[in-house]
Amino acid sequence: MIPTSSNPPLAAVVLAAGQGSRMRSERPKPLHRLCGRPMLIYVLDAIGGLDAERAVIVVGHKGEWVTKKMQEHVHDLPLDFVEQRVQRGTGDATMVGLVGLPDDDDDGDVLVLPGDTPLLRRASMAALVAQHRATSAAATLLTAEIDDPTGYGRVVRAADGRVQRIVEHADATDEELDIHEVNTGIYCFRRSLLSPALRRVQPDNSQGEYYLTDVVSVLVGAGHRVEAVVAADAAETQGVNDRMQLAQAEAELRARTNETLLRAGVTMVDPATTYVDTTVEVGRDVTLFPGVMLQGDTVVGDGTEIGPGCRLVDTVVGADCVLEKTVADGARVGDRCHVGPYAHLGPGAHVPSDTTTGAFYTPGEP
Numbered sequence: 001m002i003p004t005s006s007n008p009p010l011a012a013v014v015l016a017a018g019q020g021s022r023m024r025s026e027r028p029k030p031l032h033r034l035c036g037r038p039m040l041i042y043v044l045d046a047i048g049g050l051d052a053e054r055a056v057i058v059v060g061h062k063g064e065w066v067t068k069k070m071q072e073h074v075h076d077l078p079l080d081f082v083e084q085r086v087q088r089g090t091g092d093a094t095m096v097g098l099v100g101l102p103d104d105d106d107d108g109d110v111l112v113l114p115g116d117t118p119l120l121r122r123a124s125m126a127a128l129v130a131q132h133r134a135t136s137a138a139a140t141l142l143t144a145e146i147d148d149p150t151g152y153g154r155v156v157r158a159a160d161g162r163v164q165r166i167v168e169h170a171d172a173t174d175e176e177l178d179i180h181e182v183n184t185g186i187y188c189f190r191r192s193l194l195s196p197a198l199r200r201v202q203p204d205n206s207q208g209e210y211y212l213t214d215v216v217s218v219l220v221g222a223g224h225r226v227e228a229v230v231a232a233d234a235a236e237t238q239g240v241n242d243r244m245q246l247a248q249a250e251a252e253l254r255a256r257t258n259e260t261l262l263r264a265g266v267t268m269v270d271p272a273t274t275y276v277d278t279t280v281e282v283g284r285d286v287t288l289f290p291g292v293m294l295q296g297d298t299v300v301g302d303g304t305e306i307g308p309g310c311r312l313v314d315t316v317v318g319a320d321c322v323l324e325k326t327v328a329d330g331a332r333v334g335d336r337c338h339v340g341p342y343a344h345l346g347p348g349a350h351v352p353s354d355t356t357t358g359a360f361y362t363p364g365e366p
Contacts, residue, residue, distance in 0.1 A: 004172050005024060005050070007109075007133060008013070008107055008108040008109055008133075008150065009106060009109070010050060010051055010052045010053065010108060010109050010110070010111070010129065011052060011053055011054055011055065011056070011101050011109075011110050011111070011112040011191070012047050012052050012054075012056070012077075012110065012112075012113070013055070013056050013094055013097030013098065013100075013101075013110060013111070013112045013113075014040070014043060014044070014055055014056070014057045014058065014097075014113060014114075014115045015038055015058050015059025015090060015093045015094065015097070015113070015114050015115055016029075016030040016057050016058060016060075016066060016082075016114075016116075017058045017059055017061065017063070017083075017084040017087065017093055017111070018060065018061065018087070018116075018262070018310055019060070019061040019087070020061070020241070022241050022242040023241075023242060023243060023246070024229065024243070024282075025102035028061055028062045028063075028065055028066050029061075029115075029116060029240070029314040030066055030115045030116065031065065031066060031069050032176075032211040032240070032246055033275075034118050034246070034249055034250045034253055035250060035253045035254055035257060035277045035278045035279075036072070036277030036278055036279040036280070036295055036296060037073075037078065037277075038069060039115070039116060039240060039246075039249075040057070040066070040070065040115045041070075041073055041075070041117060041119035042119070042120070042253070043080075043113065043114075043115050043116075043120060043292055044075055044077055044363075045119055045122065046113075046117075046120040046121060046122050046124070046125050047077065047111060047113070047122070047125055048075070048076055048122065049076075050111075050120055050122070050125060050126060050129060052111070053078070053189040054078040054079070054080060054101070054237045055077050055078070055079055055080070056079075056080045056081070056082055056097045056100035056101055057070065057079060057080070057081050057082075057115070058082055058083075058084050058093045058094075058096055058097040058099075059081055059082070059083055059084070060083060060084045060085070060087060060093075062240065063081070063083050064149045064170030064253055065116075066081075066213030067081045069077045069295060070273065080100045082096055082097060082098075082099060082100040082102070082308060082324060084096045085358075086279055087209075088203070088208075088209050088210055089207065089208070089209025089210040089211055089212075090185070090209075090211060090212035090213075091201045091209070091210030091211050091212045091214065091215065091330040092112070092196055092209070093212075094194070094198060094209040094212050095195070095210075097112070098110070098191070098195055098198075100195065101191075104135060106191055107191070107192060108191050108193050109129070109132060109133070109188055109189065109190060109191060110124075110188070110189050110191045110194060111125065111128075111129070111186075111187070111188050111189075112186070112187045112189060112194075112212065112243075112324065113185065113187070113238060114185050114186070116240045116241065117184075117185075117186070117236075117237060117238070117240075118240060118249050118253065119235060119236040119237075119238060119249055119252055119253070120186070120236050121236050122235075123232075124142060124229075124231050124232065124236060124237075125142055125186075127229050128140055128142045128152075128186070128188050128229050129188055131227055131229045132188040132227065135216065135225065135227050136225065137190070137224075137225045137226060138186045138189070138190050138193045138219045138224035138226060139187055139188070139189045139190070139194075139215065139216060139219055139224075139226045139227075140187065140196075140226070140227040140228065140232060141155065141163060141166075141183060141184070141185075141186070141216070141226070141227070141228040141229070141302050141335040142184050142187070142228075142229055142231055142237065143181050143182060143183060143184060143185050143189055143228045143229065143230050143231065144181070144182055144230065144231045144234035144237045145180050145181055145182075145230055145234060146180060146182055146218060146234050147180070148177065149169075149177075149180050149181075150169065151169050152169060152182035152183065152343070153166045153167060153168050153169065153182060153183040154166070154169070154172055154176050154177070154179040154181065154182060154183075155179065155181045155182060155183055155228055156176060156179065157181075157228070157317070162226060163216060163220070163226040163227060163228050164220055164226075164322035165217045165220065166183045166213040166216050166217075168213075176351065181228075181230065182296075183213060184231065184237040185212070185239075186237065186286050187212070189215075193219060193224060194215065197215045197218040197219050197222075198210075198212075198215060199336055200218050200267050201214045201215060201218065202214075234262045235252065253278065254275060254276070255271075255281045257276050257278055258271040258276065258342055259271075259273060261276065261282055264282075264283060264284065265284040265286075266282050266283075266284070266285075266286050266287075267286070267287040267288065268287075268288045269283075269287070269288070269289050269290055273290040273291055274288050274289075274290065274291075274292050275289075275293045275294070275295075276291070276292075276293075276294045277295045277296060277298075279295075279296060279297055279298075280294045280295070280296070280297075280298045280299070280300075281298070281299045281300070282294070282300045282310075283292045283300055283301050283303070283304070283319065284298075284302050284303075284305045285302055286300050286301075286302065286303065286304050286305070286306070287304075287305045287306070287312075288306050289305075289306065289307050289308040290308050291308045291309045291310075292306050292308070292309075292310050292311075293310070293311040293312070294306075295311070295312070295313045295314070296313045296314040296324075297314045298312045298314060298315050298316070298317075299316045299317065300312075300315065300316075300317045300318070301317055301318045301319035301321070301335065302319045302320070303319050303320040304308050304317055304318070304320060304321040304322070304323070305321070305322045305323070306323050307322070307323055307324040307325060307326075307340070307341075308323045308325070310323050310324075310325060310326045310327070310340075311326075311327050311328075312326070312327075312328045312329075313328065313329040313330070314329060314344070315328040315329065315331045315332070316331075316332045316333070317333045317334070317337075318333055318335035318337065318353060319335045319336070320335060320336045320339045321333055321335065321336065321338070322338045322339070323338075323339045323340055323343075324338075324339070324340035324341035324342075324343075325338040325340050325341040325342050325343075326339050326341075326342075326343040326344075326345065327343070327344050327345070328343075328344075328345035328346075328349070329346060329347055330346070330348060330349075331346065331347070331348070331349040331350070332349070332350045332351070333345070333346035333350075333351040334350075334351060334352050334353030334355065335353045335354070336353055336354050336356070337351050337352075337354065337356070337357070338355075338356040338357065339351060339353045339355075339357050339358065339361065340357065340361065341359050341360075342359055342360045342361075343357055343359075343360070343361040343362070344361070344362045345362075346362075346363070346364075347362040349364075350363070351363070
């Protein structure tokens with residue numbers, strides 16, 4: 001259910017201040033690319049279309065880099081950026097993020113979610129907001145049911161289904177360790193209650209940090225209702241913390257992209273070996289053979305056949321073309337062209353419509 005204008009204002013706080021040391025990279029974790037776009041963009045996509053008025057991104061490690069890159073991407077959701085200068089936990093990061101929201105929206109709802117969950121679907125966020133508003137809850141958690149919950153915070157519910165608390169794995173009793181519903185770190189809060197609850201959170205843990213999970217116990221202890229929605233697919237709530245998880249997320253996003261294209265009228269001889277960025281536009285009745293890579297702002301016109309081993313980057317190809325073992329970067333190919341085999345089209349290259357290039361074609365060579 002998508003919130004309507006009759007609902008309270010909705011905003012989002014995206015926590016993207018972590019260093020991401022397990023990525024072993026100079027690049028900030030939110031900017032690692034998946035299918036042609038920074039990871040953080042997919043998180044923003046998941047909250048787009050929910051009638052959110054704005055999103056505040058909490059940056060920290062190399063925050064200027066994150067801010068600059070996000071501002072380069074066009075997005076329907078207005079973005080603001082605030083800096084968490086000292087990493088003191090998710091609770092502190094959320095408090096910093098709330099500072100970036102206008103004071104006159106204090107009667108609204110606020111989504112709080114991490115910036116490293118690129119597989120999150122918009123439908124799951126819509127369900128979270130819908131449940132939160134239907135039950136008039138102070139807070140609603142997006143949870144997941146997983147086979148092996150080792151290391152995750154368990155969601156402890158009362159007999160009526162309401163959430164009582166989140167207990168960390170290390171602090172759980174044997175009975176609580178048998179719980180397979182875990183916290184994902186994705187929430188919808190009533191904003192007027194979130195700030196006071198955060199002020200009551202104490203860093204009583206080995207890390208000396210302020211944990212957002214402690215807000216649940218604070219709200220329940222004050223007599224407020226806390227609800228939870230179980231994600232339809234637990235995999236979409238998984239965070240990306242290292243290169244292995246990055247590769248797994250990329251594989252899932254590529255599978256989703258290929259499925260969308262197949263259902264839209266694109267033929268893939270072998271989807272498992274066809275790589276199409278989420279930024280690419282592919283027309284109807286296009287055929288993509290194994291080993292094709294379409295990247296960046298590439299556009300492929302209707303009826304075109306892209307043969308095995310072609311790689312196109314930021315390239316526009318017209319309708320009814322045939323490309324054989326062609327590599328192109330920043331090029332343009334007109335309609336009804338036959339390019340290759342073994343053609344190389346560099347930046348600015350233009351193949352006019354109705355052209356047959358022949359083998360080993362490179363524009364500009366005699």
